[in-house]
Amino acid sequence: MSYDKFTILRSTAVPLPIENVDTDQIIPARFLKATERKGFGDNLFRDWRYNGDDSPKQDFVLNNKIYTGKILVGGKNFGCGSSREHAAWAIYDYGFRCVVSSFFADIFRNNCLNVGILPVQVSDAFLDKIFKAIEKDANALLEVSLPAQTITILATGEQEGFDINGYKKDNLTNGYDDIDFLQAIKNDIQQFAGSRPF
Amino acid sequence: MSQSPSTLFEKVWNAHVVRHIADGPDVLFIDRHFIHEVTSPVAFLGLEQRGLQVMYPQRTFATADHNTPTINQDQPVKDPLSANQLKALENNAHKYGISHWGLNNPKNGIVHVVGPENGITLPGMTIVCGDSHTSTHGAFGAIAFGIGTSEVEMVLSSQCIMQPRAKKMRIKVDGQLGKAVTPKDVILYIISQLTAAGATGYFVEYAGSVFENMSMEGRMTVCNMSIEMGARGGMVAPDETTYNYIKGRDKAPKGEAWDKAMAYWKTLKTDEGARFDKEYHFNAADIEPMITFGTNPGMGIGISQHIPTTQETGAGKASYDKSLNYMGFHEEEAMLGKKVDYVFIGSCTNGRIEDFRAFASIVKGRKKADTVTAWIVPGSHIVEQQIREEGIYDILTEAGFQLRQPGCSACLAMNDDKIPAGKYAVSTSNRNFEGRQGPGARTLLASPLVAAAAAVTGVVTDPRTLL
Numbered sequence: 001m002s003y004d005k006f007t008i009l010r011s012t013a014v015p016l017p018i019e020n021v022d023t024d025q026i027i028p029a030r031f032l033k034a035t036e037r038k039g040f041g042d043n044l045f046r047d048w049r050y051n052g053d054d055s056p057k058q059d060f061v062l063n064n065k066i067y068t069g070k071i072l073v074g075g076k077n078f079g080c081g082s083s084r085e086h087a088a089w090a091i092y093d094y095g096f097r098c099v100v101s102s103f104f105a106d107i108f109r110n111n112c113l114n115v116g117i118l119p120v121q122v123s124d125a126f127l128d129k130i131f132k133a134i135e136k137d138a139n140a141l142l143e144v145s146l147p148a149q150t151i152t153i154l155a156t157g158e159q160e161g162f163d164i165n166g167y168k169k170d171n172l173t174n175g176y177d178d179i180d181f182l183q184a185i186k187n188d189i190q191q192f193a194g195s196r197p198f
Numbered sequence: 199m200s201q202s203p204s205t206l207f208e209k210v211w212n213a214h215v216v217r218h219i220a221d222g223p224d225v226l227f228i229d230r231h232f233i234h235e236v237t238s239p240v241a242f243l244g245l246e247q248r249g250l251q252v253m254y255p256q257r258t259f260a261t262a263d264h265n266t267p268t269i270n271q272d273q274p275v276k277d278p279l280s281a282n283q284l285k286a287l288e289n290n291a292h293k294y295g296i297s298h299w300g301l302n303n304p305k306n307g308i309v310h311v312v313g314p315e316n317g318i319t320l321p322g323m324t325i326v327c328g329d330s331h332t333s334t335h336g337a338f339g340a341i342a343f344g345i346g347t348s349e350v351e352m353v354l355s356s357q358c359i360m361q362p363r364a365k366k367m368r369i370k371v372d373g374q375l376g377k378a379v380t381p382k383d384v385i386l387y388i389i390s391q392l393t394a395a396g397a398t399g400y401f402v403e404y405a406g407s408v409f410e411n412m413s414m415e416g417r418m419t420v421c422n423m424s425i426e427m428g429a430r431g432g433m434v435a436p437d438e439t440t441y442n443y444i445k446g447r448d449k450a451p452k453g454e455a456w457d458k459a460m461a462y463w464k465t466l467k468t469d470e471g472a473r474f475d476k477e478y479h480f481n482a483a484d485i486e487p488m489i490t491f492g493t494n495p496g497m498g499i500g501i502s503q504h505i506p507t508t509q510e511t512g513a514g515k516a517s518y519d520k521s522l523n524y525m526g527f528h529e530e531e532a533m534l535g536k537k538v539d540y541v542f543i544g545s546c547t548n549g550r551i552e553d554f555r556a557f558a559s560i561v562k563g564r565k566k567a568d569t570v571t572a573w574i575v576p577g578s579h580i581v582e583q584q585i586r587e588e589g590i591y592d593i594l595t596e597a598g599f600q601l602r603q604p605g606c607s608a609c610l611a612m613n614d615d616k617i618p619a620g621k622y623a624v625s626t627s628n629r630n631f632e633g634r635q636g637p638g639a640r641t642l643l644a645s646p647l648v649a650a651a652a653a654v655t656g657v658v659t660d661p662r663t664l665l
Binding site: 017018019020022024025028029030032033034035036037047052075076077080081082083084085086088103104105106107110111114115165166167168177178179181182183185186188189192193196197198 | 216217219220221222223225227229236237239240243244248250253254264265277279280282283286320323328329330332343344345346347348349351352355356357358359360361362364394395398399425428430451458459462493494513514516517520610611612619629631632633634637638
């Protein structure tokens with residue numbers, strides 16, 4: 001499935017300063033019953049966002065209209081737990097293009113990169129600065145530059161670099177995915193498969 | 199070939215690299231691919247949209263497990279969305295020539311139970327599935343890990359995925375395990391020491407006498423929960439225990455192929471002097487029967503201990519408070535004696551025959567507590583059959599328990615097996631996340647022995663007092 005190319009994103013951000021946000025919170029298992037990839041954003045953080053009677057929980061950040069934007073900022077070990085790519089789909093479908101945290105779970109990070117979300121890992125100290133900047137001003141702008149591999153709090157100019165491998169960076173910049181790459185080297189794969197004992 | 203000493207992980211990984219991309223991931227060939235009804239439909243849809251075929255259908259195995267009911271499986275599945283996913287799995291498997299063990303097939307069961315018990319999982323393989331508990335198969339000395347749906351589509355269309363190489367960790371546990379301390383307690387203990395993120399970025403090798411002396415079922419329980427400390431996967435080097443388990447199973451190699459395989463499998467161990475990026479060493483005697491008190495699997499303590507304070511754990515205060523608040527617990531409370539409403543034994547973590555033997559060892563001659571609702575869910579039809587053949591079924595029935603039919607069940611509550619909001623469940627599954635077992639459900643992860651002790655007493659009880 002194609003996704004938006006990613007270069008430079010300047011946006012306000014939605015803060016979620018909770019550690020160990022697991023993918024069961026991002027999208028509970030009972031919403032995984034679709035056979036198509038659509039509508040998952042409606043159930044993003046379902047049980048933190050809505051009461052049992054589907055009324056919105058007023059104290060949850062996605063129900064607070066002052067926080068908007070394409071960047072989600074989460075506490076450390078974001079995306080742990082289940083491998084469900086639906087978690088990344090829900091975040092993308094809701095409108096986020098970038099998730100910032102001081103630590104990501106591996107499978108979630110991979111899933112993000114595969115669906116066109118940029119995971120930006122920053123230091124604990126910088127994450128704290130971002131939370132403070134948003135707390136001070138909900139309209140605080142962040143700028144995420146994929147070419148420069150930097151994230152900047154525009155109000156203060158504070159900046160930090162982040163890691164991404166060159167291959168994935170190229171994919172996100174151009175909107176390619178791994179399947180395109182793998183199709184292009186199919187002859188190599190076929191040859192390799194012939195050598196496998198099982 | 200490099201002469202420098204290698205770890206088990208490096209040996210298996212290197213044998214599967216089709217291509218290395220500079221400043222990027224490795225293209226890794228996948229020997230075995232398991233699929234189920236929840237994370238595969240969108241991958242098949244993707245194949246269709248791109249006009250691609252399944253490259254090696256004989257390397258993929260489909261089983262229905264995640265959303266299946268655990269009663270009345272002979273009747274049509276009532277939930278239309280679940281029925282639709284099951285149908286999609288069946289249709290896709292049929293269309294592309296993939297083996298399919300659907301509901302009522304005698305081979306059906308939880309994907310991570312049926313793979314090993316049918317000899318599909320073998321040492322030295324790369325194994326993936328759109329499910330994070332694929333790490334289970336590492337118990338055989340395979341590299342096995344969970345993947346997302348985009349990667350399921352990659353494996354279907356090219357039998358490869360693109361993965362950065364993980365860092366290497368070794369966890370050694372030596373010594374003698376105490377009374378009523380099971381493999382589940384060992385892994386809950388390790389996770390409590392490393393935290394829920396302590397092994398993120400690593401592939402773990404479990405070593406030391408405790409794992410050497412452990413059964414395959416036990417090793418599977420341990421490797422299964424590797425993901426709960428963030429690890430990509432866990433492995434145990436294959437040995438006589440492994441070979442004895444595999445030999446004679448349905449799809450295991452036979453005759454000359456067996457001898458050839460054995461010659462290779464015997465090379466699958468970490469060389470003397472091989473380097474790990476991180477090593478831990480624990481003493482078996484320090485481990486007691488474990489139970490979790492919070493909302494991630496790292497929040498576990500010995501069953502006789504008290505809930506730690508925020509300061510003692512080093513966790514962020516807001517997150518820790520949120521967790522205890524959800525559970526309805528307070529710092530410094532004892533876990534023993536806490537009321538239990540539900541008991542769930544099953545899942546890819548503890549749904550194998552050994553787990554039901556352990557459960558029965560405590561239940562035998564006792565009665566289920568009236569206040570407890572118990573769900574006893576075998577991991578597969580083959581396990582169910584064993585339960586009946588070994589007389590465990592009779593023990594359970596006499597004690598007032600009912601045996602259900604195989605599936606993932608209350609582990610993730612995608613079917614009707616949901617713990618009601620606010621209720622406490624002692625579960626042998628793998629995750630105690632908020633709402634994991636149903637919206638508002640409160641999960642205490644533990645071993646089959648602790649689950650049995652709770653089931654007959656109605657409260658959190660030390661199983662050592664009942665054995």
